[in-house]
Amino acid sequence: MNTSPESNIEILQELIPKIPMRQGKMPVVGMGTFGSDHVSNEQMAEAVLGAAEVGYRHFDCAEVYGNEAEIGASLEQVMANGVAREDLWINSKVWNNNHSAKDVIDACKRSLEDLRIDYIDLYFVHWPFRNFHPPFCDVNARNPDSHPYVHRELMETWEALEFLHGEGLIKNLGTSNMTLPKLELLIKDASIKPDANEMELHPHFQQPELLEYCIRQEIQPIGYCPLGSPGRPERDRTPDDTTDIEDPVIVQIATAHNVHPAIICIKWAHQIGIAPIPMSTNPRNYYANLKAVTEDPLTDEEMKSISAIDKNCRLIKGQVFLWEGANSWEDLWDLDGTITK
Numbered sequence: 001m002n003t004s005p006e007s008n009i010e011i012l013q014e015l016i017p018k019i020p021m022r023q024g025k026m027p028v029v030g031m032g033t034f035g036s037d038h039v040s041n042e043q044m045a046e047a048v049l050g051a052a053e054v055g056y057r058h059f060d061c062a063e064v065y066g067n068e069a070e071i072g073a074s075l076e077q078v079m080a081n082g083v084a085r086e087d088l089w090i091n092s093k094v095w096n097n098n099h100s101a102k103d104v105i106d107a108c109k110r111s112l113e114d115l116r117i118d119y120i121d122l123y124f125v126h127w128p129f130r131n132f133h134p135p136f137c138d139v140n141a142r143n144p145d146s147h148p149y150v151h152r153e154l155m156e157t158w159e160a161l162e163f164l165h166g167e168g169l170i171k172n173l174g175t176s177n178m179t180l181p182k183l184e185l186l187i188k189d190a191s192i193k194p195d196a197n198e199m200e201l202h203p204h205f206q207q208p209e210l211l212e213y214c215i216r217q218e219i220q221p222i223g224y225c226p227l228g229s230p231g232r233p234e235r236d237r238t239p240d241d242t243t244d245i246e247d248p249v250i251v252q253i254a255t256a257h258n259v260h261p262a263i264i265c266i267k268w269a270h271q272i273g274i275a276p277i278p279m280s281t282n283p284r285n286y287y288a289n290l291k292a293v294t295e296d297p298l299t300d301e302e303m304k305s306i307s308a309i310d311k312n313c314r315l316i317k318g319q320v321f322l323w324e325g326a327n328s329w330e331d332l333w334d335l336d337g338t339i340t341k
């Protein structure tokens with residue numbers, strides 16, 4: 001029997017479920033690549049290389065993460081090491097200051113060049129509204145000309161994605177950070193329906209209605225911050241500041257399975273139909289995260305007890321508070337009455 005590291009990776013590859021998409025098959029676990037301000041671009045690029053070595057093939061990138069050039073060098077190395085391009089699944093996203101048709105196309109081409117690839121497997125509109133703020137500015141740096149969601153503006157951005165798809169530069173189209181009504185409107189007017197929706201999803205923020213809607217519409221949900229983003233310094237805090245991986249229910253199930261609570265969050269996400277994209281720069285952690293979906297599943301009882309710990313606690317709210325008077329995502333609908341304009 002061949003027990004070389006290469007054969008172990010091949011076995012793991014076989015075991016990782018792949019989701020059929022419009023074009024290609026997406027490995028169900030992806031590696032997040034947003035380093036926030038505590039992981040340098042070099043550390044993230046090294047993690048991508050290491051993750052590919054242990055069997056990751058799906059990487060979640062974005063221009064605004066500021067590290068696509070470094071990650072591109074790693075991806076080039078991965079392919080030089082023998083992984084075929086068609087076995088990789090690479091996401092990228094257009095940022096909010098590039099929503100006009102021309103800017104979307106330019107942004108996509110920049111990402112392609114930085115990532116050193118000639119197509120993107122899944123390209124997202126990162127947020128469904130335009131703004132011209134620097135990516136991580138505080139409220140004092142708001143641009144008074146920015147405005148909340150306007151449906152016809154999002155459609156212009158979406159049509160540019162449809163164009164990129166026609167050109168073969170992106171294989172699948174994605175939305176991110178949508179509410180259910182925004183997604184409904186987009187589907188009504190789009191020529192090409194979204195293939196995936198990337199949404200914040202973890203046991204303390206389960207978004208059951210949006211999730212159920214995506215599954216019904218055959219839009220693959222991709223779960224970001226699947227562990228509740230425990231290491232991100234700027235994440236919004238829960239009232240009691242308990243992260244998902246500290247939740248007593250998750251800890252108890254983890255103890256029963258003899259794994260870290262992070263692994264329980266990943267199994268749970270997978271079992272409710274989400275493709276989770278945990279970020280890690282620790283080789284032991286990212287290997288365990290990938291393997292989680294190949295090992296013994298959670299029982300129905302365990303799944304039920306995790307459903308019961310939803311706190312409706314959204315961690316990533318930054319973009320919302322860039323508009324004066326907006327206190328929630330839903331407020332963005334009403335600020336200037338532009339839902340369907």
Ligand SMILES: NC(=O)c1ccc[n+]([C@@H]2O[C@H](COP(=O)([O-])OP(=O)(O)OC[C@H]3O[C@@H](n4cnc5c(N)ncnc54)[C@H](OP(=O)(O)O)[C@@H]3O)[C@@H](O)[C@H]2O)c1
Pocket residue numbers: 031032033034035060061126176177198199223224225226227228229230231232260262263277278279280281282284285286288289316
């Ligand atoms: N579309 C969007 O708007 C959007 C927004 C936010 C995030 N995202 C995407 O989602 C990805 C994931 O989100 P995130 O990075 O904020 O949060 P996350 O994946 O929930 O948490 C990452 C943190 O968990 C730790 N961790 C990972 N695996 C672990 C394990 N097995 N045991 C213990 N700790 C573990 C990591 O530390 P170590 O490095 O020490 O393992 C890191 O600090 C991002 O990188 C990005 O690609 C997208």
